[in-house]
Amino acid sequence: MTGPSLDLGVIGNGSFGALIDRRARVVWSCLPAFDGDPAFCALLSPRDHDGGDFGIELEDFERSEQAYLNNTAILRTVLYDRHGAAVEVIDFAPRWRENDRFYRPVAIMRRVTPLAGNPRVRVRVRPLADWGARRPDTTWGSNHVRYLLPEFTLRLTTDVPVRFVREEISFVLGHPVHLMLGADESLTRSLAGYAHEAQERTAHYWREWVRYLSVPLDWQEAVIRSAITLKLCQYEDSGAIIAAMTTSIPEAPNSARNWDYRYCWLRDAAFVVRALNRLGATRSMEEFLRYIFNIATHEGTLQPLYGIDFAEELEEHEVATLRGYRDMGPVRRGNLAWMQKQHDVYGSVVLASTQLFFDLRLAEPGNADTFRKLEPLGERAYALHDEPDSGLWEFRGRAEVHTYTAAMCWAACDRLSKIAAKLGLADRDAYWRERAHAIRERVLEEAWSEELGHFTDTLGGHRLDASLLLLPDFGFVDAEDARFVATVEAIGRDLRRGDGLFRYIAPDDFGSPETSFTICSFWYIDALAAIGRTDEAREMFEAILARRNHLGLLSEDLAFEDGEAWGNFPQTYSHVGLIIAAMRLSRSWQEAS
CATH class of the missing domain: 2.70.98 (Beta-galactosidase; Chain A, domain 5)
Structure with a gap:
């Protein structure tokens, strides 16, 4: 090298x-x-x-x-x-x-x-x-x-x-x-x-x-380093959480998949908040929600990403004065994804906000006024759940009704129902429960393929992608559901290569993916454990831990052949995946006593 x-x-x-x-x-x-x-x-x-x-x-x-x-x-x-x-x-x-x-x-x-x-x-x-x-x-x-x-x-x-x-x-x-x-x-x-x-x-x-983090018994060093890294990626002036500190580190050699990640993707940031919440670090959630309430319109509309200073327009330009990582240009400044339709962000934000209403440790818990600020996001989620979007993988050349997007829109309505029940707002509880039920029934019917025997990436589709591994994570289906188990097995068969996982294998705007998307590997590990294949999950988890750099840090992607790191760095998504998988797989503290 x-x-x-x-x-x-x-x-x-x-x-x-x-x-x-x-x-x-x-x-x-x-x-x-x-x-x-x-x-x-x-x-x-x-x-x-x-x-x-x-x-x-x-x-x-x-x-x-x-x-x-x-x-x-x-x-x-x-x-x-x-x-x-x-x-x-x-x-x-x-x-x-x-x-x-x-x-x-x-x-x-x-x-x-x-x-x-x-x-x-x-x-x-x-x-x-x-x-x-x-x-x-x-x-x-x-x-x-x-x-x-x-x-x-x-x-x-x-x-x-x-x-x-x-x-x-x-x-x-x-x-x-x-x-x-x-x-x-x-x-x-x-x-x-x-x-x-x-x-x-x-x-x-x-x-x-670190002392006040609720870390798992096993892999404490890895979890602590990941938590510190996530904390370093929050811009405290506004509460924004960036996806990574770099721009234009290619996802694979000479792939031109070079993107600027120095902005706040609401989806990525919500994953970070949920991971830190599980460790007990709740301040980041409160700061991120302050950011959300600064960017959400009265109608509840949201872009997929914003600048750390709430900027909406992040025009994308190629920078001629930098040759790029290992001379693998282009170097890009800005990111056109701000213009895309990615409807899952509504579910991401509501999920990240839910703990406000249930965590007794918080100095300023959510109340009826906070709930009213979130309801327009739920209305947008319901209105858009069956509308085509670019999906969480930000396809630039196609828009479809993605299963993950629709399920996240369900999550927005479902959590609003639960929050309303907690606040004693019976009419709003019933309202959101009815909307959540309608979305769920439709998605379960149209995202399941009897012919293929697994859930598909789009409603009425035929492909697999790794986001389907998250369906139990936010409660859309149970991990023991035979349909989910079959989907995990299909993903392992079609998307897994050794100790890594493609996010999808169908060609996109830039051809076929070449490297494993690190968080998808962690999602697969978590799903294996959830369906009872814990030994296999632990073995794969240990293999990926061994591919961290010498300081315990991860980028976005790993090469299948030699485990070399590619993609922007340090990648918050990847460290979120590590934390969640470690907490799933670790022995309990009682087991060590």
Whole structure:
């Protein structure tokens, strides 16, 4: 393998994120937020300029080790040279509670410490502007360098001599040094003292957050890392949850399936919320619902995705100034899926909201007013349940009445009925129960094929897709229903390849899929367990865990042959699937006592 890989770590704090490779280079970070200009864009190969990275380069580099500090989003990389010298690089984004709010500045903190020998290092800070098109202008002072980006000025504050940074001069690292890259604000205290305190307080925040997760007995490390990763993908200013931090990592080599995932898909975000809810991390749900209530119209209409700042129009353009991941363009900015009809989003949002009305831990539980805000979404779900849409796979060339979409519209009506019953609104309970019943009866009749012996991807259709594995997850059918069992068996026969699963195999706008869609593999594992094939499910689960990168992170897709990661990274969908499958398969705590 040559060129970039997805052997990357992620740091962040709810304001922004950054991806760091095995050699402690920041190779991707959009600033000042997830949807911003990628000042660090080396991952996608700038066409006309070297750079787009922030590196701590060790001369005569030989190898590295990398791991997170236990139960945190603080990344530790140790670089070794060929002569026995070693350097430790600690990377994190500050985050802690202060003055009844979260302190989460747009800032990358780096602490570089010699561990052995006389290491010689070079600090290279090379942001680019306008999607890799140009080097930004710079200014400098006695202990800082400023990089003038179009909408954001970066300030590097450091106790490394500024000339060494500006001219990329190598030097022997004889004592710890510190670098803070962030907003253009002066630091009015010792940088070393601030860096030490920030690391301690950030570590304390993450460990306290993890401490209160309701993790399963088995695979705790994997679940905790996935939960932290999901948390890092929420933009706390608005409550939006992005699908991934990157754009245009192809789903398969040279496939042109290169999409921009730095936005909030309501479906994906609802899956994230439900996974975190199962772990007991309910704040993300409350913040996401705040986002929903900011974008939902009075008529209840919703797009499939929005910007993290509630933007509706996400025009898609190809970026000529970046060659792409391993030169596999195009690089796309924006996503035309915002224009599609994907009616399942109504069910996704109502499902994500339901816990508001039943969870006694919440400081502000749902009430009749909240319920009234959700009802227009139910009306849209009922009106659209049998209308063609692009489906959750976002087909660009065809629209049909998808079984998953119709079932999710049922879920919207079904949950509104249950919420109304909880609130004692008998008339609304009956109203929504009747609508849910009508949808369910029609879907069960038209999505089941007697000829094929399984549910189909569309009403009256003939194909399979992996979304059918979710029908018991939200209660549409029982897992023991013979029709569902037969569907799981058919999916295993037609869509499974080894330890992975295609989402579908019928050709689409870009040809036939080539890689396994990771969350679909987890859905299949969960379905196997639900129908009693637990040993097989555990074996497959362990195989996929082994394909996570060295830090326990997952992208969107995995190659069937060698397990290589493809698709945008880190992918929230994939980590949701891991959490849900682990909770299904784990032994109970009582079994270990």
